[in-house]
Amino acid sequence: MFTDKDSFKKVFSESLIGELGRPLEEATGADVYKILSGLIREYAGKDWAATNQNYKLQQxxxxxxxxxxxxxxxLLGSNLLNLGILDMVREGLSELGWNLEEIEEQESDAGxxxxxxxxxxxxxxxxxxxxxxxxxxxxxxxxxxxxxxxxxxxxxxxxxxxxxxxxxxxxxxxxxxxxxxxxxxxxxxxxxxxxxxxxxxxxxxxxxxxxxxxxxxxxxxxxxxxxxxxxxxxxxxxxxxxxxxxxxxxxxxxxxxxxxxxxxxxxxxxxxxxxxxxxxxxxxxxxxxxxxxxxxxxxxxxxxxxxxxxxxxxxxxxxxxxxxxxxxxxxxxxxxxxxxxxxxxxxxxxxxxxxxxxxxxxxxxPTSMVKDLLPRVFMIIEEIDRRFCSLLLAEDPSNTDRVSHMAILGNDQVRMxxxxxxxxxxxxxxxxxxxxxxxxxxxxxxxxxxxxxxxxxTNGITHRRWLIHANPKLKQLISSTIGDKWITEPTDLLRLQDYASDSGFQTQIHQIKQHNKINLAAYIEEKNGVKVDPNSIFDVQVKRLHGYKRQLLNVLHIIHLYHEIRENPSMDRVPRTFIFGAKAAPSYYLAKRVIKLINVVADVVNNDPLVNDKMKVVFLENYSVSLAEKIIPAADLSEQISTASKEASGTGNMKFMMNGALTIGTMDGANVEMHESLGDDNMFIFGLRSDEVLDYYQHGGYDARAIYHQDPRVQRVLEDLVQEGPFSSAHRDFALIYDSILNHNDEYFVLKDFDSYVSTQLQVEQTYLDRAAWLNKSIMNIAHAGRFASDFTIDQYASEIWRIRPVHELIMK
Missing domain, CATH: 3.40.50.2000 (Glycogen Phosphorylase B;)
Structure with missing residues (x-):
């Protein structure tokens, strides 16, 4: 189809005219995307058919x-990368007057x-x-x-x-x-x-x-x-x-x-x-x-x-x-x-x-729903349940509580x-x-x-999208430093440890991060109309909005900082840009109130001349994969602050780590395994451990009101939610958030971890002031991220669960 840049340009130009009837000089970005993606799908089509045929022949x-x-x-960028023609197509398009990154923006994120x-x-x-x-x-x-x-x-x-x-x-x-x-x-x-x-x-x-x-x-x-x-x-x-x-x-x-x-x-x-x-x-x-x-x-x-x-x-x-x-x-x-x-x-x-x-x-x-909608399937579920419960009873006839607890059908429900x-x-x-x-x-x-x-x-992420494609300058630096072996064997990134204290390598890492931050700052100004300082700490929490993920803890800390800076405007603080991105489920009203609170706080902070040279708050709407690819390479600090024991794993934590952000987080999910690799020196760990949380749930003993009365900082930030002031008023009703904390005893232990979180955030600032120390930690994060590549995870699934092996490589073109 095409084998080099010149043949690509020829095929592309001819396809543009042949399919759309437009010469190159009249084409739009949408035209270029349509023709290019069609060519790439066709380019891969022969391999697609050959792969399926190979499966059939080899059974x-x-x-x-x-x-x-x-x-x-x-998919455009990742497909070009995986086919090995990304640079060729980028250069070919450039010579035809088009920027590949702009063409990628023509593609919708798949819903x-x-x-x-x-x-x-x-x-x-x-x-x-x-x-x-x-x-x-x-x-x-x-x-x-x-x-x-x-x-x-x-x-x-x-x-x-x-x-x-x-x-x-x-x-x-x-x-x-x-x-x-x-x-x-x-x-x-x-x-x-x-x-x-x-x-x-x-x-x-x-x-x-x-x-x-x-x-x-x-x-x-x-x-x-x-x-x-x-x-x-x-x-x-x-x-x-x-x-x-x-x-x-x-x-x-x-x-x-x-x-x-x-x-x-x-x-x-x-x-x-x-x-x-x-x-x-x-x-x-x-x-x-x-x-x-x-x-x-x-x-x-x-x-x-x-x-x-x-x-x-x-x-x-x-x-x-x-x-x-x-x-x-x-x-x-x-x-x-x-x-x-x-x-x-x-x-x-x-x-x-x-x-x-x-x-x-x-x-x-509901049992009745399954029975009506899927009558034969329900009969089979009933029989699976009957046989399973009979097995349990045969093993321990006196333990009927165990049977009712483990049954598939119980309380008029099918327990999936x-x-x-x-x-x-x-x-x-x-x-x-x-x-x-x-x-x-x-x-x-x-x-x-x-x-x-x-x-x-343990979950993993594909380093091809989240480092090679999302952060090409970092990819180039890594390859020029340790070679390309890490691209197919991500654990080879460990060799970067040898460069963690190298001042020249640190400088290059810093320059790449600044480049990414400048790009993100331009995007923020375009989309939100807020001018942020690329030299500030980019403190990022982007993920689904849920109580256990504790965006609320983050925003309460921001309110606390706002008061501190207003009361001591001459205080020497490291400027910080807080960046949020999250969707709340349409019926999850409490989560939607937290989004409202973040945006109200952003409006107050960003328009207060006493504080806005030291902090800015930004909520980027419609968080998506393509937006994540802009945000993650620019992040300095990754907020992974879920209530311990609640986050099964997380994968955002791995993406930030792979791009050199430092994590502030609880010992929850894969943070625990990240900590095993990085130690206390290269992460900021705070808060309750999972066994402590689970003990509270099982035995009680937690009193949110007691913390409210004992800690004046907590009292002030919570009262800000309900008292007339900069963050609350008649048309800004955050009583539901206040009520969830004090009258429903703070289900996700926001107040319990508040003091530890505030103290750890101070450690973040102190570390950031020592640029060499910060960059050392950043490089160590990148070096250890290969452990969390999804290639490694899939190899484990393949050998230990599915019992499959890689197929023989197909005949080369």
Whole structure:
């Protein structure tokens, strides 16, 4: 297609004219993006086909990673990087008068995810392809993402995120691969030829249409697939639509209900209709994905007893847990297997990753809802539960409390985490601390029952996107210093330790950081109209807005600093720019009040001449992968301040670390393992430990009001939320936040950790004043970040859970 810069320029120019009828000088940025992305997809297409053919010929075991989220971000830059043609295309476009970075801005962030769960899935797909494993993603092609966030008068306002408005140049519609998914109906049962036969009647059929996105591996000709399912109405012809007037409107109503299945990421489930839609989405993904996978498996001509040897189905959190009863349904009803045969196959095929210790995040569905929507699947869940409870009773007949505690069905609910554990051969946590909490507390009874199933796989991030692509100047410096081996073997970054105290290398690291900060400062001024000082500490907290992530602790500290500086304007303080980015769930009102508070504080601070030369506060709206790529390389300080024991792992902490930011954080999630590598010298650790938090939850003894009365700093910042003043007034009601702290006893221990946090922030300032010491720590963070590359994590999943190996390298072009 093209082999060098000149042939690229020729093909690109000819394609622009041939496809759009426009000469180069009349093209827009959107035109250039459309043609370029189409060329790159075509360029990778031969490898994509060859990869799939290679899997078929070698009958490789293939992994299918089921997730409700794949937060893939923009693909143009990462695809060019992984294909090894990034520099060639950049130079070629430049000679044609175009800037590649500006063209990348033409691409919409794919609205397929929300937070760390979806970004982890995206990093894993990249690593699966780059490490040459046969591994694919299976998700939903949402028409609208979570929402587009606008900040209006300080409030979060949700607008539709119609990310597909301009189309998606990377997807290929595979209408010929469509499958049918069935809802509702009734199950007819009969005994026939020595076995029970189950047949669902009067069901509602939905057509699931796949859209495939190539997942291009780095440095090889290896291309896997992300298959995204879209819900469409089944074909209705004039023949089977009656002529009655209301039939047309019935069809429109049916069509609308079908399309809603793949319309929104995470519909509001605070009401029955929203819960029902979420359950529909989850079954739609599981049924469509599984039917497609089994269709591929059947082409191998092997018996179904070999399914676990050729297929691995992985559940990313509880959302796709219906894979388990759906596989059982297909094996029993369609393949006519016995229960025991089907259960043995299912139990050796499905593996499960748990992502939380929050009880509200462990999904439970109303029994009646599951029974009505999925009658045959519910029958299978009932039987799984009956057999599991019988097993528990047989082991300990007197311990009925244990049975009711561990049952899949209980309190008129289907407990999805219980079903996932019982039906999987592997259950993993995502950080060492998280896994230990699961084993010893949250899921102790299941660990006692199935100790061989539980294991840890600490999360990882792809260094290709989060360092090589997001921070190219840092990549160039690292490679010129230690060579390129680290690109394929990230732990080779450890060699940077030898340069941590090298003044020349420190200077270059500082210059790169300043370059990134200047770029981010320009973006902030353009978007927020706030001029920030690139020489100040860029103190960053960007992540989903939730109580346990404690953006509130951060903003209360900012209010405290504001008072200190106003009362002592001559005080020598290191200037600081506080940067936030976060979305709150539309129905999570308390979190939305915290966003309002951050923006009110920003407005007060940024317009007060007594303090705004020493501090600025910025909330960047509509946080996304592409925005993260601008923020993270520019950060000096990474805020990882969750309540200990609440953050399963975190991946933002790893991205900041890889880009040389220092972490202020609690001993929570993967912070613990970061601390194992870095020690106290290279992180700022504060606050309660997880065992202390868990002890408070179990035994009580925490009194938020006592701290309020004992610490005048706490009293002042909390009173600022409700008393008439710069931060509160009749139209700025923060009483809900105040109430959550004092009248509901501060669920996430914000006040308990306040003093420790304030003291540790002072250590941050003192360290920053010693530039050489700060840069030494920054380099040590980069050096140790290779441990948290997702390539390493995927190798562990591959060998210890999925039992797959890299396929042979494909024939070179």
């Amino acid at each position: 490789e075991k293939q992994v299918y990673y089921f997730s409700m989220e794949f937060l893939i971000g923009r 397929l995810g929300n937070g760390g769960l979806g970004r982890l899935a995206a990093c894993f797909l990249d690593s699966l392809a780059s490490r040459q494993y046969a591994g694919h993603g299976c998700g939903i092609r949402y028409k609208y993402g979570l929402f587009e966030q606008k900040i209006i008068d300080g409030d979060q306002v949700e607008l539709p995120d119609y990310w597909l408005q301009k189309g998606n140049e990377w997807e290929v519609r595979r209408a010929d691969k469509s499958v049918e998914v069935r809802f509702w109906g009734r199950v007819d049962t009969r005994y026939e030829e020595g076995r029970w036969v189950f047949e669902t009647q009067d069901y509602e059929a939905v057509s699931a249409v796949p859209y495939d996105v190539p997942v291009i591996g780095y440095g090889h000709h290896h291309v896997n697939t992300l298959r995204l399912w879209s819900a469409e109405s089944t074909m209705i012809t004039r023949k089977n639509v009656a002529s009655k007037h209301d039939d047309y409107y019935k069809f429109l109503s049916y069509n609308r209900s079908v399309e809603s299945i793949s319309e929104f990421l995470y519909p509001d489930d605070s009401q029955y209709e929203g819960k029902l839609l979420r359950l529909k989405q989850q079954y739609f993904l599981c049924s469509a994905g599984l039917q497609s996978i089994l269709r591929t498996f059947e082409k191998l001509g092997l018996p179904y007893t070999s399914l676990p040897d050729k297929i691995a189905l992985h559940i990313n959190d509880t959302h796709p847990t219906l894979l388990i009863p759906e596989l059982m349904r297909i094996l029993i009803d369609e393949q006519q297997m016995s229960w025991d045969e089907a259960w043995d196959i299912t139990n050796r095929t499905v593996s499960y990753t748990n992502h939380t210790t929050l009880s509200e995040a462990l999904e439970k569905w 985490a219980h079903l996932a554990i019982v039906g999987s051969y592997s259950v993993n946590g995502v950080a060492a601390l998280h896994t230990e909490i699961l084993k010893k507390r949250e899921m102790k009874s299941f660990y006692d029952q199935f100790p061989e199933r539980f294991n840890n796989k």
